[in-house]
Amino acid sequence: MSDVLSQNEIDNLLTEMTSGRVDVEDVVSAKATKGDISSYDFRRPNRISKNQVRTLQTVHESFAEVFGYYLVSKLQTVVSITITSVDQLFYSEFILSVSNPSCLYIFDIEGTDGSGIMEISPQLALTIIERLLGGSARFRLNRER
Numbered sequence: 303m304s305d306v307l308s309q310n311e312i313d314n315l316l317t318e319m320t321s322g323r324v325d326v327e328d329v330v331s332a333k334a335t336k337g338d339i340s341s342y343d344f345r346r347p348n349r350i351s352k353n354q355v356r357t358l359q360t361v362h363e364s365f366a367e368v369f370g371y372y373l374v375s376k377l378q379t380v381v382s383i384t385i386t387s388v389d390q391l392f393y394s395e396f397i398l399s400v401s402n403p404s405c406l407y408i409f410d411i412e413g414t415d416g417s418g419i420m421e422i423s424p425q426l427a428l429t430i431i432e433r434l435l436g437g438s439a440r441f442r443l444n445r446e447r
Contacts, residue, residue, distance in 0.1 A: 349390060359388045377433045 366383040373381040405427040
């Protein structure tokens with residue numbers, strides 16, 4: 303077997319594992335040896351390639367489109383979501399860039415062992431909540447009052 307699995311092989315393996323015909327521990331112990339495992343330094347993370355960044359851009363654009371449709375159906379109003387940029391940041395830079403107050407949502411990604419984090423501005427979160435509770439959710443700036 304080569305080092306890289308085809309999509310068909312991955313699908314077959316996942317099917318076997320979810321059905322219980324293959325034990326996850328057997329696959330992990332057969333593949334991972336002491337030399338295969340390496341520690342990851344979060345202070346100096348490995349940068350990902352530009353091709354992977356483009357893939358992430360596509361994933362985010364697809365998410366924005368689906369999330370926009372979801373909000374339109376739930377809020378019964380016009381919604382437009384655009385991706386401004388996809389960048390690589392150190393975790394410390396990300397934490398420092400989060401505004402205070404902020405709405406951070408941590409969620410599990412189905413089909414993986416990973417989690418995701420989504421930041422929504424408090425103004426948008428409050429507008430969504432007001433709209434869900436039946437309000438008009440008219441946007442007003444302090445200077446217009």
